[in-house]
Amino acid sequence: MTKAMGVKSNVETPRDDVREAIFESAIELFARRGYYATTIRDIVEKAGVTQPMVYYYFGSKEQLFISCVKELFTEIVNIYESVDPNMNIADYLKAFLDVGNNIYNTSPESILFMVNYIHLPEEYPKLAKVESLAWKPIQLLVDFITDAKNDGIVRKDVDPITTAIMIFGASTFGKTLHFINKNVVDFGFDEEPEYVSTQIRKIILGGILNN
Amino acid sequence: MTKAMGVKSNVETPRDDVREAIFESAIELFARRGYYATTIRDIVEKAGVTQPMVYYYFGSKEQLFISCVKELFTEIVNIYESVDPNMNIADYLKAFLDVGNNIYNTSPESILFMVNYIHLPEEYPKLAKVESLAWKPIQLLVDFITDAKNDGIVRKDVDPITTAIMIFGASTFGKTLHFINKNVVDFGFDEEPEYVSTQIRKIILGGILNN
Amino acid sequence: MTKAMGVKSNVETPRDDVREAIFESAIELFARRGYYATTIRDIVEKAGVTQPMVYYYFGSKEQLFISCVKELFTEIVNIYESVDPNMNIADYLKAFLDVGNNIYNTSPESILFMVNYIHLPEEYPKLAKVESLAWKPIQLLVDFITDAKNDGIVRKDVDPITTAIMIFGASTFGKTLHFINKNVVDFGFDEEPEYVSTQIRKIILGGILNN
């Protein structure tokens, strides 16, 4: 991700080339194959560096993985946090979903990686270290919906957490299916994320707003 | 799952004990750890049999995995198909979501396994073989909603596919979070699947029904 | 050692061939090169087996090493214990020293291994497990000398422990020097262990007996 997401921060000092190359290869491979199916050899080959460099810069395969997760989640959270909460609910929802779609479009692996990561229970000791990050985007939604509920915009009998899960879960699940359908096996499911987002917005708003 | 779900289809000849033991251990381990982190040794140790038995009965690790997937998906599909589509939409939705909750309650791994499986893209060559099965529960929803739309119960501007994805995605994502929160790391998300289902129903119905 | 020492216990079941081969190669290599300079690959090459066999039979390199130490020390202790303590001190001393010489002649590595092992302090966590075995031969000497002291044969002002250390230390040190001189680098020290033993006996007896 990183660069792929258009966050290319600035001209890096040349000595971080190797670290950077490892990092990017790692994210892509971990995202596509998962932790165990990705070998250090895969990573360094793709990055064009030698094996010990991984240990020089990251210490171990697991720490490299954690670094990837942290970095990726941090970036994603930053982007989600940049959405201004001073909008009406329809606009906010649109902005929120657009963010997800943008990330997916620039770097589908990012989403896969995140979703994938969240769905590997036995691996969760590792998750503990990024717990708050992983939960953050959903939390932002929960907070916004709670406020809207307090303002009387959202119905009193609506549970903000469930609502947030619906929005977030539906959106990422839609992207995953889109990715699979496009890259792996044709499910007959070819709806674009943008279209799905529009639908989600409409249904959710219809389901939770007063009147 | 299998036995755990109470779907033990017929009385097995006693000599299938070994096969059965392997099968059950495999499902549980694959579900919790994923394909690569699960070793043949793990499986046979848990099953109390010897390694070559896996090859005698299943041919290879990959084929064992596929067998698990097929069996599991078949059972799950059977259950979903047993939901009578001749109900009103509210009841159908309730029945549909209840089925998922029941499966999760009797055998949480089943859900994990399925979700997990769907989210490992690079593994999808394998998926091709169960493509229609994996997609089937969603398809059932899509069909039901499409009918309701044609009957004028669901609004014309609602996309049945997106709706089905929302229902299914939200429901499984909710269960995953519940599982993680309960078994791995406390996210502060402790809502029971049943409660989440009720909310989903309410929101979806509010969002898609005419009037 | 084992076979080399002429202790070939009996016709083994053929299925222990591999284990046996690993074991013997291990002892010889550990003895000559020490633990760290000996690789699993060295051992299996010498034994004509494949690497995983080491792990199948012994679990790890360290456990293989411990097995060797235990086995070797046990055998050596057995031999030392077979020396009948109902002799006069001169004969006992001769018998005791002869035993060491015999072991050295049949299997020089045995001695090297033992001495070598005793002189790697940082490795001694492992030693804890064979502590009593390693100390046993010296203890036998101590006990005999103590008895002789109580019987008035050995002078009252003589310390049995120091005496035993002198006998044992001098004897093994002599063998080590003999081995080095013969196999590695010519120190100009070519006295045969048997000659050294005779001298040790004479000097010790002269130094500790009454009259």
Next chain:
Amino acid sequence: MTKAMGVKSNVETPRDDVREAIFESAIELFARRGYYATTIRDIVEKAGVTQPMVYYYFGSKEQLFISCVKELFTEIVNIYESVDPNMNIADYLKAFLDVGNNIYNTSPESILFMVNYIHLPEEYPKLAKVESLAWKPIQLLVDFITDAKNDGIVRKDVDPITTAIMIFGASTFGKTLHFINKNVVDFGFDEEPEYVSTQIRKIILGGILNN
């Protein structure tokens, strides 16, 4: 050792700090862990310098090791040679053994290192280069005893070499056991080197003197 032994030979130019630091760390680590279990990383970390410094000052790990051995043996030999041979045998023996004890007390690793080194046969190509040094202390003893034999003080049937080996071997073996007992695992052998030396002297003198 070196400094630890208080033999800091001359005022060093400050720029040898690094070399000195490497040297001292190396001796201690080699002594405690042996050659193979000691890594360059261990040494430089302990010394607080960087890895290439080892190669700048010593050329290689092996040459560093040899340097340590040479330096250490040279110092030890110097001390042993400073013992005045113009004494009677009892005093000389006392002085000789005291020297060993002093070295052990100021720097136990020195003794361990030496003994350890002598007992690693496969390493002896390296030994060739310090052959005369390693042998020297024993040689001094041999010479003294030979003279005493020629003077009729020591019995004609006594072999000076064996005698020297007994004295030296017993003394160092005693120290090794003392070290192990104190630092690693309790053998029940807690005799102080000084006490052991006194005993050795008494027994040896009783065993080799005329009358």
Next chain:
DNA sequence: TATGAATGAGCTTTCATTCAT
């Protein structure tokens, strides 16, 4: 059907060493 024993290939990791600066 079932198993103990065996294996080729590949894994993560660390080592001593060197290079460019």
Next chain:
DNA sequence: AATGAATGAAAGCTCATTCAT
């Protein structure tokens, strides 16, 4: 005189799989 970065080679170990019985 000193260093951060880099490397080839090899270490211990595990994997899915098969063979002989």
